[in-house]
Amino acid sequence: MKLLALSLSLLAVAAPFSAPLSAQDQDLGEPLAEGGSVESVTVEGEDTAGPLRGTVTDENDWRDLGIAIPAFATDRDRATAANASGTAALGLEVARVITANLRNNGIFKPTGPDSLPRPPFPQITAPSWGSWSGRGAEMLVHGYVQARDDGRLIVGCYLYDVALRDELVREGWVVRPADWRRAAHKCSDLIYARLTGEDPFFDSRIAYIAETGPKDKRVKQLAVMDSDGANHRFLTLGSATALTPRYSPDYSKLLYLSYVDGNPRIYVYDIGSGSQTLVTQNASPTLAPRWSPDGRHILYSMAVAGNTDIYRVPVTGGRSVRLTDTPGIDIGGSYSPDGSRIVFESDRSGSQQCYIMDADGSNQRRITFFGGRCATPEWSPRGDQIAFTRIAGDFNIAVMSPSGQNLRVLTDGWQDEAPTWAPNGRIIQFFRTTRDAGRSSLWQVDLTGRNERRLPTPVDASDPAWGPIRP
Amino acid sequence: MAKASFSREERAGLIIAVLLHCALIAVLALQFAFKDTARDPAPRIAVSLATEVGLEATAPAPTAESRAAIAPRLADTSVAQSEAEPEPRDALSEARPRVVAEERPTPRAITREPDETRPQRRPDPRPSAAPRERREASGSLIGDDFLEGQGTSTRTDNTTAPAAKFGAREQAALSSAITRQLRPHWSAPQGVDVEKLVTIVAWDLSQDGTLKGRPRVVSQRGINAANRAQAQRHGELAIRAVQLAAPFNLPEAFYSRWQRLEWEFDRRL
Numbered sequence: 001m002k003l004l005a006l007s008l009s010l011l012a013v014a015a016p017f018s019a020p021l022s023a024q025d026q027d028l029g030e031p032l033a034e035g036g037s038v039e040s041v042t043v044e045g046e047d048t049a050g051p052l053r054g055t056v057t058d059e060n061d062w063r064d065l066g067i068a069i070p071a072f073a074t075d076r077d078r079a080t081a082a083n084a085s086g087t088a089a090l091g092l093e094v095a096r097v098i099t100a101n102l103r104n105n106g107i108f109k110p111t112g113p114d115s116l117p118r119p120p121f122p123q124i125t126a127p128s129w130g131s132w133s134g135r136g137a138e139m140l141v142h143g144y145v146q147a148r149d150d151g152r153l154i155v156g157c158y159l160y161d162v163a164l165r166d167e168l169v170r171e172g173w174v175v176r177p178a179d180w181r182r183a184a185h186k187c188s189d190l191i192y193a194r195l196t197g198e199d200p201f202f203d204s205r206i207a208y209i210a211e212t213g214p215k216d217k218r219v220k221q222l223a224v225m226d227s228d229g230a231n232h233r234f235l236t237l238g239s240a241t242a243l244t245p246r247y248s249p250d251y252s253k254l255l256y257l258s259y260v261d262g263n264p265r266i267y268v269y270d271i272g273s274g275s276q277t278l279v280t281q282n283a284s285p286t287l288a289p290r291w292s293p294d295g296r297h298i299l300y301s302m303a304v305a306g307n308t309d310i311y312r313v314p315v316t317g318g319r320s321v322r323l324t325d326t327p328g329i330d331i332g333g334s335y336s337p338d339g340s341r342i343v344f345e346s347d348r349s350g351s352q353q354c355y356i357m358d359a360d361g362s363n364q365r366r367i368t369f370f371g372g373r374c375a376t377p378e379w380s381p382r383g384d385q386i387a388f389t390r391i392a393g394d395f396n397i398a399v400m401s402p403s404g405q406n407l408r409v410l411t412d413g414w415q416d417e418a419p420t421w422a423p424n425g426r427i428i429q430f431f432r433t434t435r436d437a438g439r440s441s442l443w444q445v446d447l448t449g450r451n452e453r454r455l456p457t458p459v460d461a462s463d464p465a466w467g468p469i470r471p
Numbered sequence: 472m473a474k475a476s477f478s479r480e481e482r483a484g485l486i487i488a489v490l491l492h493c494a495l496i497a498v499l500a501l502q503f504a505f506k507d508t509a510r511d512p513a514p515r516i517a518v519s520l521a522t523e524v525g526l527e528a529t530a531p532a533p534t535a536e537s538r539a540a541i542a543p544r545l546a547d548t549s550v551a552q553s554e555a556e557p558e559p560r561d562a563l564s565e566a567r568p569r570v571v572a573e574e575r576p577t578p579r580a581i582t583r584e585p586d587e588t589r590p591q592r593r594p595d596p597r598p599s600a601a602p603r604e605r606r607e608a609s610g611s612l613i614g615d616d617f618l619e620g621q622g623t624s625t626r627t628d629n630t631t632a633p634a635a636k637f638g639a640r641e642q643a644a645l646s647s648a649i650t651r652q653l654r655p656h657w658s659a660p661q662g663v664d665v666e667k668l669v670t671i672v673a674w675d676l677s678q679d680g681t682l683k684g685r686p687r688v689v690s691q692r693g694i695n696a697a698n699r700a701q702a703q704r705h706g707e708l709a710i711r712a713v714q715l716a717a718p719f720n721l722p723e724a725f726y727s728r729w730q731r732l733e734w735e736f737d738r739r740l
Contacts (some may be wrong), residue, residue, distance in 0.1 A: 056737075057739050058657050058738040195660075197704040339516050466518045
C-alpha cells in the first residue's frame with residue numbers, strides 16, 4: 001500500500017514532464033516540474049515518539065447499574081387534581097413509578113424512594129454528593145413536581161453520575177394532572193435512553209386480548225393499558241370474540257379481528273369516538289391486520305375458497321390490491337419501517353416459512369431455511385431484525401436479520417408466540433401459554449434474551465400489540 | 472650389619488614396593504588433573520537492584536547490555552608459581568632414582584623437559600590441565616589480558632552493571648500497571664453485539680498522575696446496525712473509566728513515556 005502511494009506521488013511529479021508534446025514546436029524549454037506533492041508515510045520502527053498504547057478488556061459478567069431514585073421534591077406542597085394529598089405526595093408516587101419501570105427490564109438495579117432520604121428542593125440541582133456516594137448507587141435521579149396556577153403540573157427530571165459528580169441529562173415536562181404518570185414514564189425514558197443508548201419505550205401503550213371464563217367458553221375482550229400495566233381499560237364487552245389488535249402509528253385507531261357478526265372480520269376501532277367500521281365489505285373472512293408505517297394503508301389476509309392471500313387497502317376505504325397469488329396460505333404481512341418491503345408467512349413450500357416481498361407484491365422469496373417453521377413474523381421498528389414464532393417442537397420467540405441470517409432464539413417456554421416489538425426495537429412482547437392449565441399471560445424479553453419478565457394483567461392475556469412511543 | 476640383614480628377595484620386594492607406590496601416586500595425580508578439566512566455572516550472574524515494579528533503573532547511567540568477563544587465554548604459569556614451585560620438585564626428582572623421574576607424567580615436568588616425556592601422554596592432559604592443577608597453590612590464574620565484565624554480552628565493551636533503560640520489558644510492565652488501574656472502572660454498556668465494539672481513548676497526564684484535560688475518543692470500530700445505539704455510550708463509559716481511574720500511580724522516572732496514553736476499551740467474556 002505504501003509503495004503504491006509512493007509510486008503514485010512519483011507519477012504526480014513525473015506527469016508535467018510528459019504532458020505537452022506540442023511544446024517543442026513553440027520554442028519552449030522543459031516546463032518546471034512544480035506542484036508534485038510530498039506524501040508522508042508511516043515508517044516501521046520502535047514507536048517511542050507516540051503515546052503509549054494498551055488494551056483494557058471488560059471481562060466481568062453484566063453488572064446491573066445501581067440507580068438511587070429518591071422522592072421528587074416540590075417547592076411548596078399544593079393541592080393538585082392528580083391526587084388527593086398534594087404535590088409532595090405526588091413526588092413520591094412519581095419516583096415509585098420510575099423505580100418500577102427501571103426495575104423491570106433487568107439492566108438496572110434501582111433503589112426506590114421508600115428506602116431513601118427525601119432531598120429538599122434546593123438539592124435537586126445541587127445534590128449532596130457525599131451522602132449519595134456512600135449508598136453504593138452509581139447513578140442518581142433527582143426531580144421535582146410543581147403545580148402551576150392553571151392546574152397543570154411541571155415535572156423536572158435530572159440524572160447524575162454519582163462517581164463523577166456530574167450531571168448527565170435533564171429535562172422537564174408540563175402535563176395535565178391526569179397525565180402525571182406519563183411524566184414519570186418520560187423521565188424513565190430519559191434515564192433509559194441516556195444510560196443504554198437505546199430509544200425510549202416506556203411512554204407507550206399496549207393493546208391485548210383479555211381472556212376470562214372456562215376453556216370451552218372463553219370470553220375474549222379487547223383491552224388497552226400503559227406499558228407498565230397502569231390505566232387499564234376494556235374496549236369491548238366480550239359478547240363477541242376479539243383477536244389480534246394493532247395500534248395505528250398515531251394511537252387514534254385500533255385494528256382488530258372480531259366475530260361480532262359471526263364471521264371473522266377486521267374492524268377499525270376509533271379510540272377517540274369509540275365507533276368502529278369494517279375494513280372491507282366482503283363476505284369472505286378477513287384476518288391478520290397490520291398498519292403500514294405511515295398509517296395510510298392496512299395489510300390483511302382474506303380466505304377465498306380455501307386460498308388465503310395478502311391484500312392491501314387504504315385506511316379511508318377503497319379497492320383492495322391483492323399482493324400474493326400462490327395457492328396455499330399467505331398470511332400475516334408486516335411492513336419494514338421504511339414501508340418498502342413486507343415480511344409474511346406462507347406454506348407454499350409445504351410448511352410454514354417466512355418470505356419477503358416488495359411492497360407491491362413483487363420479488364417474493366423465502367428467507368427462512370433453518371430447521372423448524374416460521375410463523376407470525378414482525379419487522380422491528382429499527383429495521384435490523386425480524387421477530388417471529390419459531391416452531392420446532394415447542395413454540396419459541398426468535399429473531400433473525402431481514403436476510404434470514406443470524407437466527408437467535410430468545411425464549412424457551414413451552415408455547416411462546418405472537419411477538420410484537422417495543423417502539424425502540426429492543427424489547428419483544430409475546431404471550432406464553434402454560435402447558436398444564438392452558439393459562440396465557442404477557443411476557444417481555446430483550447434482544448439479548450437475558451432479561452425476561454412477566455407483564456402484570458388483571459386477567460389472562462394474549463395477542464399483545466405494542467404501540468409506538470407517544471408524542 | 473644392616474646390609475646383611477636384607478635378603479636379596481627382601482631388597483627386590485622393597486624396590487618393587489617403592490616403584491609401585493610411585494606409580495600409584497602418578498596415577499592419582501593424573502586422575503585428579505582429568506577431573507578438574509571436566510568442571511565448568513559457574514556462570515556469572517549480574518544483579519541489579521530495582522524497585523518493586525521493576526520499572527525504575529538504579530544505575531545512574533543505565534545500559535541495556537554489559538560485557539561478559541573475558542579471559543582470552545588462561546595463563547599457563549603465573550609469575551609467582553614459576554618461582555615458588557620448582558624448588559621442591561627439583562629436590563624431589565634429585566632424591567628419587569632415575570626411573571622414577573622418567574615415569575613422572577606431571578605436566579610440569581613436560582614443560583621443563585619436553586624430550587623426556589612419553590609422546591602419547593602429551594597432547595591429552597596438557598592444554599587445560601596444567602593451570603587447573605596449579606590453582607591449589609597460591610597465586611592468580613588471571614592473565615594480564617583478562618577483561619573485567621558484569622554482563623553476558625559479547626558485543627559491547629560496556630562494563631557497568633546492566634540496568635533498565637526503557638525497554639520492551641519496562642513498556643510491558645508500565646502498560647499492565649495502567650491497565651490494572653483502569654480495569655475496575657471499565658464496564659461496557661449492555662446490548663446486542665457490544666462485544667464487537669472497541670473504543671480507543673486518548674488522554675494526557677500530568678507528572679503527579681492526574682488528568683490533563685478531558686480524555687477523548689480517538690476512534691471506534693466494530694460498529695454495526697445492532698450495536699450502533701450503544702457506540703456513543705461505549706465511548707462515554709470508556710472516558711468515565713479513565714476519569715475514575717485518575718490520578719494514576721505510575722513511576723515518575725518514566726513520565727515522558729506515560730504522559731500521553733492511548734488505550735483500547737473492549738469487552739470479552
